[in-house]
Amino acid sequence: MTAVDPLRATCPLPRAETEHVLLGHGSGGQLSAGLLRDLILPGLGAASPAGPAQDAAVLKLGDRELVMSTDSFVVSPLFFPGGDIGSLAVHGTVNDVAMMGAEPFALSAAFVIEEGFPLDVLRRVTESIGRAATAAGVPVVTGDTKVVGRGAADGLFVNTTGLGLRLPGAMPSADGARPGDAVVLSGPIGLHGTTVLSVREGLGFETDIASDTRPLHRLVRAMVEAVGPDLHALRDPTRGGLASAVNELAQASEVGVELDETVLPVPPAVAAACDLLGLDPLHVANEGCLVAFVAADRADRLLAAMRSVPEGAGAVRVGTVLDDRSGQVTVRTLLGARRVVDMLIGEQLPRIC
């Protein structure tokens, strides 16, 4: 089998068919990566510094490292078991800042609202942002509100941008994974995507599952305190799921990764939903877990530290970085076979975040 680098693979659709934006361009998978690589980054040109694709930017500020991340939230429906667009907007950006090994300290919140949107729903969302920000200890320091006419937006979109400071000793980077590293996952996968889809489509799973949306910066702090610079790479597997996150890190680091399907924590309700819908849990979005690459001899220490905080209670080692430069991710299945796990290609579950 030839190693394929999806970030450099040709577009899965002929160019003539992709002259318009597709839902898949927002999936967090290959189409998203292509749009970023072929259109947005060249368009920004010299105005955007080059570097590996990260969840956030790191900016030198005197002897400090300032981390900045932005995310727009367009989830539909606005409310779902375990959370809503407000808490999601706080957690998503807090987590993107944390994935750079940083302590978040400020958020902005910007609303685009459709004319006619109920004020009491806006109040509920705003209160949810307030509760989530207070619980995370990260204040909303500035904001913006725009209103567009009926039909010009679907209810409410929220953008949050977050700021953080790198923790001492932290230096995780998308290109930091090294051969031999242990791959560690903080908890079960697939909950957020299947929950949102189940509510939206009325599939009935929503009584058994809830989104895992939650802030992960305290978990990251515990991890950095435990192993410092031996924490090589960190990512929260949101859009595109665990498969896309691990592929991105494998490609940026130019290493092969093997995951062990027998230990991947997939809750039964997630497995049932995925089975019914023909989805791969590895491609389903999460909002409350992270994947980490750590020096192998520090993996046990890292796991112990993770399990000492609630959001890392289910932490488990799920794989190993191979001694090759393939940039490829494989899974050893229950039956002992190996299969290649690609990034999500198109769109599996639109508007899940």
Next chain:
Amino acid sequence: MTAVDPLRATCPLPRAETEHVLLGHGSGGQLSAGLLRDLILPGLGAASPAGPAQDAAVLKLGDRELVMSTDSFVVSPLFFPGGDIGSLAVHGTVNDVAMMGAEPFALSAAFVIEEGFPLDVLRRVTESIGRAATAAGVPVVTGDTKVVGRGAADGLFVNTTGLGLRLPGAMPSADGARPGDAVVLSGPIGLHGTTVLSVREGLGFETDIASDTRPLHRLVRAMVEAVGPDLHALRDPTRGGLASAVNELAQASEVGVELDETVLPVPPAVAAACDLLGLDPLHVANEGCLVAFVAADRADRLLAAMRSVPEGAGAVRVGTVLDDRSGQVTVRTLLGARRVVDMLIGEQLPRIC
């Protein structure tokens, strides 16, 4: 006449009629201020620090002052004489950071795109962001892309969030205006709003006028270098126009302000468009001028510094801070009469930024 504080006035519509978001809630005028005061800030609660309404937040970071501002751009049409949603998104946020007396150093850019949006239009917008950011010397360091289904957004929305560092000696604040201060305007008003409206409605003025969208941080730097802490307050009169900006500063500072209509720079094409449409140029949005409150004995020095940079070439003194606590803004008209100038109440020109 009794002094009215619009920020504390009752809602101009009975509550039963305002249970839904109105276009006016995004106007930057009284309804916007009410939404912020009555719903958004209470919702955020303890998560949002109190203080005068500013264009941006100021965050202590060691011995530095970090400034953060966010803005979503929903302008329709996306392209107009003098600019487009991309350049506007760069300039708008660069200027909001600059209005705190800060030097902007980084931007994020987040896109919400409607499925089916032409890729070549997205490329043009992205390139415009790149050009504007390069020209301003403020890099786009991180970003996000979301796609929503057809009909769930109107083409393209862009959020930018900006970071800056306070310039040494700069301390402008919305509540910093003092009795006796001179009110200085950097250039003509009304160009942006009338241009966008003219293009959208096909009024024909667009051959004579163009948006004034441009970055103002270099102008602010020249102003701070010239008068330092004697620069008491700064604002760019965007949504809601000069009237709303001056009202906000007058109310936050609890001072009366008198503007001199005879010296207000209103270009003939703006005056003609406003005359036809029944608009007050004082309420029309701008994207390339600023209003400053400065100690009276430093006004000439400030004006000279402003006129030394291209974006301040048309700088002029337009008013005075009165020795009262009314929070009211009046205009001395061409005929010598005085009229009260309120904040914009509802919505004059939706989706102009």
